[in-house]
């Protein structure tokens with residue numbers, strides 16, 4: 001039997017797919033007997049800090065009178081080096097190259113010969129946005145080459161990365177996974193808390209950044225309500241007030257509700273009927289997969305890695321980007337046809353289990369760890 005590993009996981013603590021993925025990966029590895037050291041500014045959103053095998057290692061940004069803003073990356077590098085030395089880390093797994101791989105690379109310099117290998121997992125925005133910025137470009141290129149392995153969450157992100165950077169290195173595609181957590185409230189209670197009766201309920205969960213194009217989402221809702229009756233709940237990972245204002249400006253308060261500070265997200269998936277996304281780019285769109293795992297079909301734009309997650313028309317409908325009319329019609333079709341919805345939901349759940357299961361994906365990461373340790 002192979003020995004258990006000591007793994008340092010670096011991720012953002014904020015609400016977002018990369019932090020969720022890194023956290024769930026950590027939980028699964030710990031469940032399988034590995035020791036997982038999560039290095040971040042604060043415990044990531046979903047981290048179960050009290051589980052055996054999970055160790056949270058805080059890295060504190062430094063405020064100093066000479067600095068015009070707090071310094072996050074250098075204290076993080078120092079902390080990673082300390083964690084590696086104190087816990088005989090076998091592999092450092094950075095989720096996002098900037099700042100995490102950059103900090104891990106500095107830590108490697110601090111440790112010297114005994115430094116563990118670094119795996120970088122790209123999630124999207126570091127490449128799509130930071131990759132194009134001159135402020136980061138050469139550093140990104142350098143730390144990607146310096147990583148012992150680079151992985152991307154979709155083929156689309158791999159292609160975007162190879163378009164932007166001239167990399168000697170192979171990139172492995174390891175998709176995301178979702179493992180549902182226990183539902184703790186009834187469908188009826190959750191729907192009642194939102195003021196939803198028998199009408200179909202659509203769900204959108206995101207951090208509402210500009211890239212999520214909530215403006216287009218609301219345009220699509222308007223198209224849909226002209227044709228059918230349904231409600232949409234937006235689970236806001238950030239900025240709820242801004243989106244509430246947008247909804248009020250469009251006079252959609254009777255159709256669109258916003259819930260913020262939601263920790264029991266599974267309760268909402270179990271209470272919803274389908275998901276809706278309107279992003280201009282998604283390397284993967286974990287929210288769609290989360291819904292699929294609960295048997296929810298999706299309506300979204302056909303962007304980035306979404307076509308690798310959604311099969312149109314068996315598990316969801318995709319409209320060309322910006323075509324709110326077509327997205328609205330897709331929403332109306334899902335809302336209007338409960339039988340179609342449930343048929344698509346069954347296919348969506350099957351696909352989530354067969355192609356994006358936690359066991360298979362975590363095993364792939366574990367093989368990748370062992371492979372870089374041997375190289």
Ligand code: GMT
Nearest residue numbers: 016017018123124281282283284285286
């Ligand atoms: O999309 C966001 O704003 C959050 C971002 C993150 O950092 O968590 O999500 C990215 O990583 C997720 C997990 O791999 C993917 O499911 C999202 O599609 C990806 N977002 C983008 O590419 C814009």
